Amino acid sequence: MTRSMPQDPMIQRLIQQARQAPITRRNILQGAGIGAAALTLAACSTGGSTKPTPAKDKSASVKALNWANWAAYLDEDDKGNYPTLVEFEKQTGIKVKYDVAVDDNNTYYGKVKGQLALGQDIGADVVCLTDWMVGRLIRLGYTQEFDKSKIPNAKNLTPTLQNPDFDPGRKQSLPWQGGFAGICWNKEKLPNGLKSVDDLWDKSLKGRVGVLSEMRDTMGLIMMQNGVDISSKWGDKEFDNAIEVFKKQVSDGQIRNIKGNAYLEDLKSEDTLAAICWSGDITVINAEAGNKWEFAIPTAGGTLWNDNFIIPVGSSEKANAEKLIDYYYEPEVAAQVAAWVNYITPVVGAKEAMQKIDPALADNQLIFPNEETLAKTKIFRSLTGAEESKYGAAFQAVLLGS
Amino acid sequence: MAFSAFASAAPAQEPAPKRRSKIALLLLAPGVLYLVIFFLVPLFTLVTTALQAPTASGDIGQYVPGFEIGNYATVLAQYSPQILRSFGYSLVATVFALLFSYPLAYFIAVKVRHRPLLQNLLLVLVIAPFFISFLLRTMAWKSMLSDESFLVSALKGLSLMAPDAHITGTPFSVIFGLTYNFIPFMTLPLYAVLERLDTRYLEAGSDLYARPFTTFRTITLPLSAPGIISGVLLTFIPAAGDYVNASRQFLGGTGTTMIGNVIDSNFFDLQNYPAAAALSIILMSAILVLVIVYILLSVYVWKTGTEGLL
Numbered sequence: 001m002t003r004s005m006p007q008d009p010m011i012q013r014l015i016q017q018a019r020q021a022p023i024t025r026r027n028i029l030q031g032a033g034i035g036a037a038a039l040t041l042a043a044c045s046t047g048g049s050t051k052p053t054p055a056k057d058k059s060a061s062v063k064a065l066n067w068a069n070w071a072a073y074l075d076e077d078d079k080g081n082y083p084t085l086v087e088f089e090k091q092t093g094i095k096v097k098y099d100v101a102v103d104d105n106n107t108y109y110g111k112v113k114g115q116l117a118l119g120q121d122i123g124a125d126v127v128c129l130t131d132w133m134v135g136r137l138i139r140l141g142y143t144q145e146f147d148k149s150k151i152p153n154a155k156n157l158t159p160t161l162q163n164p165d166f167d168p169g170r171k172q173s174l175p176w177q178g179g180f181a182g183i184c185w186n187k188e189k190l191p192n193g194l195k196s197v198d199d200l201w202d203k204s205l206k207g208r209v210g211v212l213s214e215m216r217d218t219m220g221l222i223m224m225q226n227g228v229d230i231s232s233k234w235g236d237k238e239f240d241n242a243i244e245v246f247k248k249q250v251s252d253g254q255i256r257n258i259k260g261n262a263y264l265e266d267l268k269s270e271d272t273l274a275a276i277c278w279s280g281d282i283t284v285i286n287a288e289a290g291n292k293w294e295f296a297i298p299t300a301g302g303t304l305w306n307d308n309f310i311i312p313v314g315s316s317e318k319a320n321a322e323k324l325i326d327y328y329y330e331p332e333v334a335a336q337v338a339a340w341v342n343y344i345t346p347v348v349g350a351k352e353a354m355q356k357i358d359p360a361l362a363d364n365q366l367i368f369p370n371e372e373t374l375a376k377t378k379i380f381r382s383l384t385g386a387e388e389s390k391y392g393a394a395f396q397a398v399l400l401g402s
Numbered sequence: 403m404a405f406s407a408f409a410s411a412a413p414a415q416e417p418a419p420k421r422r423s424k425i426a427l428l429l430l431a432p433g434v435l436y437l438v439i440f441f442l443v444p445l446f447t448l449v450t451t452a453l454q455a456p457t458a459s460g461d462i463g464q465y466v467p468g469f470e471i472g473n474y475a476t477v478l479a480q481y482s483p484q485i486l487r488s489f490g491y492s493l494v495a496t497v498f499a500l501l502f503s504y505p506l507a508y509f510i511a512v513k514v515r516h517r518p519l520l521q522n523l524l525l526v527l528v529i530a531p532f533f534i535s536f537l538l539r540t541m542a543w544k545s546m547l548s549d550e551s552f553l554v555s556a557l558k559g560l561s562l563m564a565p566d567a568h569i570t571g572t573p574f575s576v577i578f579g580l581t582y583n584f585i586p587f588m589t590l591p592l593y594a595v596l597e598r599l600d601t602r603y604l605e606a607g608s609d610l611y612a613r614p615f616t617t618f619r620t621i622t623l624p625l626s627a628p629g630i631i632s633g634v635l636l637t638f639i640p641a642a643g644d645y646v647n648a649s650r651q652f653l654g655g656t657g658t659t660m661i662g663n664v665i666d667s668n669f670f671d672l673q674n675y676p677a678a679a680a681l682s683i684i685l686m687s688a689i690l691v692l693v694i695v696y697i698l699l700s701v702y703v704w705k706t707g708t709e710g711l712l
Contacts, residue, residue: 110670113463136462207566208549213650250656257571262651270550271570385461389672392462396667401656402483 051141052119052313059319063094066317067324068101068108068124070307072284073177075340084336088327094320099124104260105133115314116142125315126324128176128307132216135166135382137310143172144311150322153329156348160374161306166382174325175346177338178306180366180377181217182297184282185274186267196299197225200254200274207253210272211246213260215395216380218276220303222246224378230303231378239391247398258399267293279366280343295366297376304377306346338367452679463673473680481664481681488660489688491573491648492641495580496588499637500630502581503588507629508622511596528589540579540652547575547653571655579647584640588633595629596622627706634696639689661685 074082085096101124102108108129112122116137129137137143148154154174167173185194194200200209211218220230222242228234249255256272257263264281266272268289282295309328311321327333331349338345339357344367354362365373383391455468478485510524531539546553547569557563569575599622607617645662648654654663661681668678700706 104670106670106673109463110673113673140461140464207568255656256568257650257655259650269545269548271548271568385459385464388462389456389460389674392672393674396671397480399650399656400481400484400659400664400667402480402659 052117054144054318055119055121055314055316057318058316062317063092063320064317065094065096065126065320065324066099066124067096068099068127069176070102070128071100073100073128073307073341073343074098075337084328084333087333088324091327092320092323094323096324102127102129105130109133109136112312116140116312119313121314121316122312124312125317126309126311126321128309130307131164131166131305131379132382132388134173134308134310136385136388137312138167138172139385142313144313144315144318145172146170146174146311146322146325147319150319151326151329153326156329156331156334158346158348161346164379164382173308173310174329175306175308176328177341177343178304178346179343180279180297180302180304180369181212181214181221181276182279182295182302183221183274184267184277184293184295186270186292187294188292189270189273193294194274194296197221197276200276201249205254205274207256208271208273209249209255210257210259210263210266210275210277211255212263212276212278213258213399215392216305217278217303218258219243219246219391219395220378220380221276221298221300224301224303225298227300229378230380232381234381239394243394243398246395250398250401280341283342283366297373302377304374304379306344342367344369448679448682451675452683454676454679463675465676470676473676474684477677477680478684481661484659484664485661485681485684485688487658488642488662488685489692491577491580491658491660492638492644495577495584495641496634496638498577498581499585499588500634503585503592503633504630507589507592507596511593512599512601515597515601525593528586528593531586536583537646537652540583540646543575543579543582544570544652547578570653571650571658573658575653576648576658576660579653580641580644583644583647584637587636587640591633591636592626592629595626599625624706627700627704631697631700631706635693639693642689643685 075084077083082098085098088094089096108127112124115122117140134143146154148171151174154170157170157174161175161178162170164170164173183194183197183200187193190205200211219239219242222245223230223234223238226238226241226245228238228242246255250258257266259266263272263275263277264285267275267277268285277295279295282293286293309321309325311318315321328337329347331347331353334345334347334350335353335357338350339354339361342361342364351362351368354368361367369377450467451465452473453467453469453471454465454473455470457464457466506528510521510528514521514524545551548554549568549570554563554569558565558567603621603625604617607621608614612620642660643662645660645666646652648658648660648663649666650656650663654660661684665678665681665685668674668681
């Protein structure tokens with residue numbers, strides 16, 4: 001099909017020029033060369049499985065520190081200041097930039113993984129992430145080893161948390177706060193309450209149940225209901241059995257939604273009346289939106305998780321970060337934080353310190369669990385890299401409805 | 403027009419063509435550079451990522467450069483329901499957007515043509531939702547459609563909905579969200595062509611005893627075809643790749659996931675970058691093919707006078 005040439009002389013000339021510059025072999029080769037260069041660049045940026053080397057510590061000269069943490073995870077006053085952090089700055093002269101940068105383990109990891117793999121600064125010198133993610137970072141060599149002599153208060157760490165399988169001896173991680181995953185329900189709509197995970201699958205709750213998108217909590221609770229000890233060495237069979245239960249409840253429409261932090265919105269809007277949820281959150285929404293919800297550890301057991309301090313491999317403020325961690329392991333400081341965030345503090349002695357702040361909180365099982373409560377909960381065992389890929393894919397497949 | 407203005411300002415005699423070519427190249431350079439940096443390089447990265455293979459350890463998120471063409475087969479086999487669903491949902495949403503937008507655009511562009519103040523006010527109302535974030539508006543719909551919302555309680559009270567039925571998390575709410583969010587992209591191009599519609603043709607039609615429907619079919623519709631074509635493209639393309647409306651955080655559920663959600667999950671949750679990249683390429687190619695077929699049909703088969711698109 002011939003097309004008439006545009007009448008504009010300028011365009012006609014441009015077309016003429018274009019016709020006079022035919023594609024030659026050299027042009028194509030040049031193009032291919034540029035393409036190949038881009039390919040090499042792309043390959044460099046993503047490849048490489050060698051572990052990065054830690055950055056040089058400049059703490060002696062630079063008195064600054066960036067701390068990345070989750071929302072509502074540090075005591076805050078009405079003016080938006082963090083009292084314990086202000087005190088730390090006063091004591092040490094280190095200027096701390098507290099950044100609520102972590103919204104989700106995976107999303108945060110996705111954001112910083114490129115720099116971590118290259119050993120570069122991720123804009124944070126100390127980060128608090130959940131056990132399994134910390135396990136992954138340690139496995140891949142993305143963290144720096146602590147100089148324990150600089151963190152004398154680490155002796156205050158609760159004995160049960162001293163030797164997790166992902167970091168025996170706590171060489172590269174120390175717990176910040178912990179919590180339980182259990183079940184919760186709307187007291188007004190369900191006055192009889194719930195006892196076990198199986199109660200969530202009751203016909204009367206069809207389409208009104210929410211579960212967490214955090215695989216280890218949702219699958220952990222279902223596996224415990226199936227009688228599996230999630231902290232010991234279980235395998236594919238146990239996981240697959242639990243996935244079958246989960247898949248059935250999702251495809252039957254029993255489970256309404258699967259979410260991260262946003263599950264609280266569903267509880268508030270009453271789209272969900274019962275859910276698998278995190279202990280500290282229920283205290284918070286009861287305070288926010290009327291005393292309507294109750295939390296319980298299921299009869300078959302709940303999961304216990306911790307978020308841990310780590311120093312990313314690219315941080316040049318290691319000694320400063322260690323000072324900060326040491327400071328938060330002082331029982332008085334830990335109690336002050338726990339009184340505000342309502343999660344489990346890993347610091348021995350904080351309970352006694354809490355007696356002075358608020359005796360009622362010192363008896364709260366969700367903040368200072370006793371032996372009996374702790375016995376009802378288990379830590380989800382660490383997964384190998386291959387297991388993490390495999391189980392993660394199986395869990396996500398249910399979430400995506402495939 | 404810009405070209406001729408430029409040419410007339412140039413001196414009368416022909417300058418050396420070589421020199422002008424350099425200027426043209428220089429003027430093109432920023433655009434070309436921009437495309438190379440922000441389009442070609444990412445595209446190359448995407449293509450190479452889609453071919454990466456897992457490391458020997460199989461650890462999560464660890465991949466090495468490779469030539470795993472099988473990645474495409476794997477994701478196609480695993481996610482074909484979501485891929486088909488994406489195109490199905492966005493097609494339905496596009497049809498609804500067209501059905502709602504056409505009368506609206508016609509009203510604004512033709513019916514109130516002689517009342518410019520009202521016309522402008524209505525146009526502002528069409529654009530007004532853009533003043534608020536897309537996410538916030540979708541979130542607002544989520545709460546308006548939630549189980550304990552006024553709407554759902556009322557429908558259940560009137561027995562128009564089963565007691566255990568929901569609106570959020572269903573295909574209805576996802577298509578509703580897509581239609582709602584992309585309607586302005588349909589209305590505005592339609593408005594742009596209808597605004598130029600010469601009403602004397604319509605008068606001529608009725609003078610020649612054509613029924614209103616015949617006038618619409620033979621005059622208004624063909625004249626507004628370029629607007630329909632661009633409106634459909636502007637609605638369908640973003641809707642097919644959308645992952646907000648169908649997300650579990652917003653209007654969707656586990657049974658309504660679209661390809662965008664699958665890419666999101668593979669990228670952020672599973673760190674399966676090759677799968678996410680392969681899916682992105684599939685999405686891009688599928689849209690490209692559909693759009694080309696659609697444009698060819700509209701130009702050569704339906705003869706809508708949209709040759710300008712080619």
